Amino acid sequence: MFAIQPQHKSSESKDKESTDKCIPNILPCRIHHDGAVESLNRYWTPKADPEDNNLQTAYFRGRKLRGRRVHLPEGYEGVVVTHTDREMPTTIGSETVSAEGERDEPIKVLEKQATFGDYMVWGHEMIPAADDSFVKGVEEWVKFAGVMHTVDGDEKKSA
Template sequence: MATIHIQSGKNNIDHSLKYSNIQSVPFKIHADCDAKVTKYFDKYVKTQENGTFTGSFRGCPLRGKKVEIPESYVGLVLHESIKPSREKDERKFYIINNFNEITFWNWDKVTSDNDSITQALQWIDIAEALHSPILEE
């Protein structure tokens, strides 16, 4: 198993980057470059009456929902500048920005509390309750 190092600190955060619209999509894009998301994706996203979103990627329908990161937590945008050549090599990630909400997408399926990202965010509250000290009155 590889060791992972996350370098933090004010010097690593790139304040010129605007990550106000973080998205989790149900597919992998084999590219490591900037994407013209605003031009080719964002302007085709439609907001529904119930606060969810519809969109598409390469003609396939997507359904999305915006969720907030729980209070006192923060989402991080990480960057790995040098990828290791072997799976067991140490890895170094750098924090380049942070966020407090994320839009997640499903393939043509209505978003729900059963989606993995929603369950993961709910688990934070459950884990805190399980691991917090019991105060006797």
């Protein structure tokens, strides 16, 4: 299980509440690099489609990519997190115990880096279709989660 906490800040930057917004990009490739890039504009300069602002074109290492912006449903927010080695304290005495008295898995802490309301899905040469797994996946997951968390009485009332 995971718990999301705000990013640990230095004492100088604790005064400012970080509300970084971003637009994640799902690329149709693997990049074997993790970290900052000296000149991002040299490698990544997407251009909006003049007819539809939700479509973009970019070139990455000479390959043409076409992108579709996917909006998260109203009331939902995406979160970019990083793993930490920290765990939430859930001990009673010297042992971690669940409500049923069994040993529980530790709750690992994830640090919140940024939030997003939409993301870009990219495809080689063509715009990802509306039934692309990354385009359709969030919508289907939200519907599935809604059904899972609906009580039988709530479902009948809304019908």
